[in-house]
Amino acid sequence: MNKDLPRWATAFVLPLLNLLSALLVTALVIHLLGESPTESLAILVNSAVVNPEGLSYTLFYASTFIFTGLAVSIAMEAGLFNIGAEGQMYFAGLGLTLAMLTFDSSLPAILLIPVGMLGAALFGALWAFVPGYLQAKRGSHVVVTTIMFNYIAGALMNTVIVKLVPPGEQNPASRAFAAAAEMPRLNQWFPILGETPLNISFFLAIIALVIYGVVVSRSSWGFKLRATGLNKHAAHYAGIRISKMIIIVMLISGALAGLGSVNSIMGSTHYLSLNFVGGAGFIGIAIALMGRQHPVGIFLSAVLFGALTQGGFDLSLEKQNIPPEMVILVQGLIILFCGAMENLYAPAIAKILKLKK
Numbered sequence: 636m637n638k639d640l641p642r643w644a645t646a647f648v649l650p651l652l653n654l655l656s657a658l659l660v661t662a663l664v665i666h667l668l669g670e671s672p673t674e675s676l677a678i679l680v681n682s683a684v685v686n687p688e689g690l691s692y693t694l695f696y697a698s699t700f701i702f703t704g705l706a707v708s709i710a711m712e713a714g715l716f717n718i719g720a721e722g723q724m725y726f727a728g729l730g731l732t733l734a735m736l737t738f739d740s741s742l743p744a745i746l747l748i749p750v751g752m753l754g755a756a757l758f759g760a761l762w763a764f765v766p767g768y769l770q771a772k773r774g775s776h777v778v779v780t781t782i783m784f785n786y787i788a789g790a791l792m793n794t795v796i797v798k799l800v801p802p803g804e805q806n807p808a809s810r811a812f813a814a815a816a817e818m819p820r821l822n823q824w825f826p827i828l829g830e831t832p833l834n835i836s837f838f839l840a841i842i843a844l845v846i847y848g849v850v851v852s853r854s855s856w857g858f859k860l861r862a863t864g865l866n867k868h869a870a871h872y873a874g875i876r877i878s879k880m881i882i883i884v885m886l887i888s889g890a891l892a893g894l895g896s897v898n899s900i901m902g903s904t905h906y907l908s909l910n911f912v913g914g915a916g917f918i919g920i921a922i923a924l925m926g927r928q929h930p931v932g933i934f935l936s937a938v939l940f941g942a943l944t945q946g947g948f949d950l951s952l953e954k955q956n957i958p959p960e961m962v963i964l965v966q967g968l969i970i971l972f973c974g975a976m977e978n979l980y981a982p983a984i985a986k987i988l989k990l991k992k
Contacts, residue, residue, distance in 0.1 A: 644984055650925055650932070650973060652980045654939075657968035664964065668956045678953055679946030688829035689945055691822070695833040695898070697934075697941035701840035702895035703919025704937055705847055708928040710777075710888040712851055713880060714864035719766060719781025720892035721916025722788035723759045727893025728900055729795060730758025732809050732907040736799070739813035747815050752897050759893020760886040762788060767885025771878035777885070785916075796909060808908040818902040836898035841934075843891065848930035860884065892916060914963075921966055925973040940966065 640649075662672035682689045703720045710717035734754030738747055766780035799809040818834035851857040862870040863880050871877050899911050918940050925939075926932030947962030972979065 640981060640985055640988070644988070645981075646927055646929065646932070648984060649978070649980060650927065653972035653976070654925070654969065656979070657965065657972045660968050661961075661965050665957060665961075670954050670956050675950055675954060675957065679942070679950050682949035683942035683946035687827045688831055689949070691828040691831040691833040692945040693938065693941040694837050695831060695902070695941070696944045697937040698833075698837040698840045698898045698902075699895045699915045700918055700922055700937035700940050701844060701933060702891050702898070703915050704922030704926060704933045705843055705919075706888045706892035706895075706916075707919045707923035708926070708933060709847065709851070709860075709891065710884055711923055711928055712857075712860050712864050713884040714867065715767075715770070715777050715881065715884060715888075717763065717766075717781055717885065717888050718778060718920055719763065719784050719916070720888070720895075720919045721912055721914070722781070722785035723762045723889040723892035724895045724899075724916050725785075725788045725792055725912050726762040727755040727759035727889075728896040728907055728911060729792065730754040730761075730893070731896055731900055732799065735812045735816045735901075736809065739816045742815070744815040744817075747813075748818065748901065751816060751901055752894060755893040755896050756890040757893070759896075760890040763885045763889025763892070764882070767882045767889075770885070771881040792909065796907065799907065806908075809906045811906045812901070816901055817905055818897070820902075832903040834898065834902040836902050839894075840898075840937075843894070844930040844934055847933075851928075892919070895919075918966060921970045921973065925969060 662676075665672045665675050683693045684690055703724060706720045706723070707717055731751045731754045734750050735747070738750055742750065762784060763781075766775075766777050766784055769775035769780050770777040796807050796809070800807060801810045818836055820832065820834045821837070822828040822831060822833070851860060859870070859875050859880065862873065863875060863877060863884075867877050870880075895915055896911070899913075899915070900907060904911065922933055922936040922940060926934075926936040943962050943965055947959065947965075951957055951959040951961065
C-alpha cells in the first residue's frame, strides 16, 4: 500500500491504470498480429458479457477464480505469498472425488453435496498444512515449498488417477458421479442462461467473499491476522503467536483453494480428470494482486478474468491470427502491471494531488 496516496487512489485509480496499461499492450500485440484491437475488444465483450449464455460462462469461471483469489488473499493478509493454490485445488479434487465415489450411491443430494465440499476443503487444507508448518516451525519459505507442492500434486495425481479409471476405459478419469452429486444449475431457474454449467457455486463464492470481508476487517482474529502481515515482530510482542497464526492461515487458504474444485468438478464435469484445474490457482494470484485483497476487488477481478477466459475462446475462433494463448498473455500482463509494477503510476498521481492542494 502506497502511503503517499489516499485510499481511494490505491484501491481504485492505481488498479484501473494498471489494467488499462495491460490492455494497451495487448492491443499493440493484436495490431502487430494484423487484427483490429477495437474489433477484437468488441468480440470479446459481446461474447463474455452481452450474450446471456456467454455471461453465464463468465460467471462460471469467476466462481472458481473467487475461491482461488480468496485463498491467495487471506495468506497475503498474513504476509504469506501462497502460490500453491494450483496444487491445493488439484489435491482437493481428489478428496472430493473419493467422497463422491464412496457415498454417491447411498446419500441424498442434500447430504452428498456438503460431504463433497467438506472433502475438498479438508484435502486442500491438508496440502497447505505442510508448507505452513515448515514456514512456521522450520523457517522454510512458503513460496519455495508451495511451488514444490504444486509439482508434487501433479505427479501424485498422475499416479492416483490410474487407480480410479473404470475397467475397460482408456480416458484417464474417474467414473462419473451419481446425479445426486451434481451442483444445481442456475438455468433451471433462469432458462435465458442456456445450457451452461453455471451453478450454485457462484452464490457460495459470494457468501465466501462476505465472510472473508467480515472476518478480516471486523473481527479480533482479523485484526491479529493483519497485524501479523504488517509487522511480525510487533505482533509477536503484542502477544500474537506467529507460528500458530501462519499454520491456521495456510489451512484456511488451502481450504478455500480446495473449494474451487467443487465448481469445476461437481458443477461441470461430474468426474475427476487430469489437469481439471487449468491454471485457476495461478489466476488466483493475479486476482489477489489486482483486487488488493478486498472482497469487492476480488469479485470484480474474478469476473474480469472469467470474461477474458470466455471471450478469449470466441476471439481465437473468429480471429484466426489471434491464438488461444492470447488470454495467457493478457493474464501475464495484468500480473506484471498489478504486481511487479503496481506503483508505476503512484509518483505521477501523488504529484497531481499535490498540485490540486
